[in-house]
Amino acid sequence: MSTVYFASARVSKWKYDESMPGKLERLLKEVDLSKYFEKNEWAAVKTHFGSEGAHRIVRPIFLRKVVDALKTAGTKPFITDTVRIKGLDYLEIANQNGINHLSVGAPVVLADGLYGNDNIMVKAGDILGEIATASLIYDVPAMVVCSHVKGHINAGYAGAIKNIAMGGVSGSHRHCGWKCGRGSMHTIGEGDLVWDSEQCALCRQCEEVCPLDCISFKDDKFSYTNERCWRCGRCARVCPEGSLHLPEDVDVFMKSLSEAAKAVLGTFKPNKVIYVNFLTEIQPECDCMPAADVPVIQDIGILISDDIVAVEQASIDMLLKAVPLPASLAEDEKIKQGEDILLGLHHKNYIIQVEEAERLGLGKREYELIELQ
Numbered sequence: 106m107s108t109v110y111f112a113s114a115r116v117s118k119w120k121y122d123e124s125m126p127g128k129l130e131r132l133l134k135e136v137d138l139s140k141y142f143e144k145n146e147w148a149a150v151k152t153h154f155g156s157e158g159a160h161r162i163v164r165p166i167f168l169r170k171v172v173d174a175l176k177t178a179g180t181k182p183f184i185t186d187t188v189r190i191k192g193l194d195y196l197e198i199a200n201q202n203g204i205n206h207l208s209v210g211a212p213v214v215l216a217d218g219l220y221g222n223d224n225i226m227v228k229a230g231d232i233l234g235e236i237a238t239a240s241l242i243y244d245v246p247a248m249v250v251c252s253h254v255k256g257h258i259n260a261g262y263a264g265a266i267k268n269i270a271m272g273g274v275s276g277s278h279r280h281c282g283w284k285c286g287r288g289s290m291h292t293i294g295e296g297d298l299v300w301d302s303e304q305c306a307l308c309r310q311c312e313e314v315c316p317l318d319c320i321s322f323k324d325d326k327f328s329y330t331n332e333r334c335w336r337c338g339r340c341a342r343v344c345p346e347g348s349l350h351l352p353e354d355v356d357v358f359m360k361s362l363s364e365a366a367k368a369v370l371g372t373f374k375p376n377k378v379i380y381v382n383f384l385t386e387i388q389p390e391c392d393c394m395p396a397a398d399v400p401v402i403q404d405i406g407i408l409i410s411d412d413i414v415a416v417e418q419a420s421i422d423m424l425l426k427a428v429p430l431p432a433s434l435a436e437d438e439k440i441k442q443g444e445d446i447l448l449g450l451h452h453k454n455y456i457i458q459v460e461e462a463e464r465l466g467l468g469k470r471e472y473e474l475i476e477l478q
């Protein structure tokens with residue numbers, strides 16, 4: 106059985122030790138990073154830099170605490186993420202969201218280069234075959250995965266598995282393009298996007314959310330670059346009129362996330378990766394969307410484990426006990442107390458990610474929870 110350490114977001118005394126940064130500091134001491142990492146070893150802190158409008162990411166103060174703990178353990182840490190938009194622009198987004206060398210106390214670098222094609226093909230599994238893993242993550246010997254737990258338009262639930270699967274893999278490979286990258290998780294079943302002109306209200310939200318700028322409107326007519334589209338389905342999911350359609354196989358997508366996570370984690374020796382899940386500002390959508398809605402669940406706290414499956418299961422167990430927040434999308438969707446909030450928002454059977462990760466041998470769903478006092 107794996108151990109998961111937990112610190113609640115609630116404050117019972119007005120002392121630094123009771124604050125979230127203070128509790129994270131204490132949790133990291135409890136976990137004792139020096140058990141996992143060597144002196145002078147380079148250690149990646151993998152997070153998500155967010156987007157220009159999605160500000161509810163893992164806050165820089167928390168990254169700073171992880172960096173400080175890694176330095177205390179004698180390692181040489183840096184903060185990283187793979188490229189989501191053009192690399193230089195993505196570094197600027199990180200800076201705008203407060204993640205820079207001065208704030209976090211360590212270099213902030215891109216894991217797959219400024220062009221997002223600095224990667225190495227790694228064997229994955231039956232669904233994906235091989236996948237383009239970010240070269241920096243491939244090379245670095247140690248990693249702390251800092252994941253902002255939230256809902257997700259495609260995955261239903263996004264935590265550590267999603268952070269490593271999509272976030273440890275490039276968008277594109279130098280020779281085989283997007284089909285060897287993140288797109289290979291999204292595009293199982295390769296159907297084309299279909300636009301229904303009768304229903305379209307020309308709101309252009311689909312154009313705004315497309316991460317690859319595939320969609321444009323000329324003379325109020327939908328136009329899209331089929332060969333570049335990686336079938337992520339975001340455009341269809343945000344369309345308020347139901348005028349965009351893309352065939353998808355949700356179950357296979359969930360399993361492919363676990364398969365990609367296994368491929369990325371397979372580049373590390375055993376016991377060289379620690380997972381920190383932040384159950385804070387739990388908004389309905391991914392941190393790469395153009396905006397972050399208000400949280401649907403109140404802040405719960407921080408979970409840490411060396412077992413990705415256990416930390417995900419513990420996070421989900423806590424989300425399942427949470428109360429849907431008023432004046433949020435959870436209320437709009439009429440989700441009641443006792444119901445699965447993220448399932449009610451996205452109707453995606455997200456637990457498949459965790460079941461598959463356990464089946465692939467990434468960890469155990471059974472865990473012991475140790476709460477910080």
Ligand code: SF4
Binds near residue numbers: 316320334337338339
């Ligand atoms: S599915 Fe839609 S949002 Fe995703 S890449 Fe293709 S056009 Fe863009």
Ligand code: SF4
Binds near residue numbers: 307308309340343349
């Ligand atoms: S989101 Fe839907 S309704 Fe809005 S422009 Fe795109 S296809 Fe049309």
